[in-house]
Amino acid sequence: MNNDILKRIPKHIGIIPDGNRRWAVGHNMDKKDGYFYGIDPGFKLYETMLEYGVKEATFYGFTQDNTKRPSNQKAAFIEACVSAVNNLANRDANLLIVGNSKSDVFPKELLKYANKRVKFGKGLMNINFLVNYDWKWDLNNGINNIASSDISRIDLIIRWGGRRRLSGFLPVQSVYSDIYVIDEYWPDFKKDHFKEALRWYQTTDVTLGG
């Protein structure tokens, strides 16, 4: 256990894995090629969260806003999301995919996991994955009938890639979340980033707006 000095472990962490394209450009690759290098970091983080006893995590896959990007980028981030889910199917997690699955953009390979939780292996933690998500779609039917109602309140959001914003990430579950930004790009994920975020989280209080 590495959490001896960390008394407060967030139950639910939101992950905004930004910076894949900037990372690719910095490595003399096409922008689209960055997404592939964002898959493995997700599993390293998953293993780290299991180790620290995090019960639930929500990963920002892609949004309807993102699908306005050039088509080769769109194909690449969709492929990366499908690969990530297929890989997760061999691990121990309860997967819930939330997003607009009625759109043509939603990957067919993931339809079987859409908007219902599926147990993989021992189901050691809940993993939510936003796929073709859109905040307007989520809130369309009012606060009591949000499309993401099976995703719980988020305690801590960690964003990679330096941007200090939510970019439409689950507005309802994020109203009281503490937000920690890692300047490095997501493909450069290190376990230390997570530990740094958790150390910072120890210094915050939880008031839920009170």
Place this chain on the structure above:
Amino acid sequence: MNNDILKRIPKHIGIIPDGNRRWAVGHNMDKKDGYFYGIDPGFKLYETMLEYGVKEATFYGFTQDNTKRPSNQKAAFIEACVSAVNNLANRDANLLIVGNSKSDVFPKELLKYANKRVKFGKGLMNINFLVNYDWKWDLNNGINNIASSDISRIDLIIRWGGRRRLSGFLPVQSVYSDIYVIDEYWPDFKKDHFKEALRWYQTTDVTLGG
């Protein structure tokens, strides 16, 4: 003009003036007495924003969550909000107060300004003030009928007092906002804080989630 090196001026800035109670404790006062010292900084910031050409600003007054605080604190922050509005009535701004005015907690003195924009003086900028605001109340009727529909999308949110979170501040208008946190408490507002936030804002891009 001080904005010669600042090419991008956010049109709409959200202000979360946090840290009044911690400031009071640090000055050997009762927590409730901090709110009074948060009034003047608001006007200094208003004048700074006018100088820089900001067109709209939304101040987080108090929320329904806040009204669960001890009654002497509640009375003090309500009194500070009323004083701020009465003072603003002598300036040049278009005021819109947004909040649940049907509740007993909503200050009677402000009912005449509730949920409709009022022009003061030359009306040089739009000032929105959240009074007895609640994000659930705001979103209750769905995304197309939010209670805060007269408040536009926010480009930049500046929060004083070190907390890195939104605390229920206008979830819809904040989905794409850049968020800048000043560690100092709100009563210690300095014009330099604003300039620091604006300098940082120059380094961000605007993608609106794309």
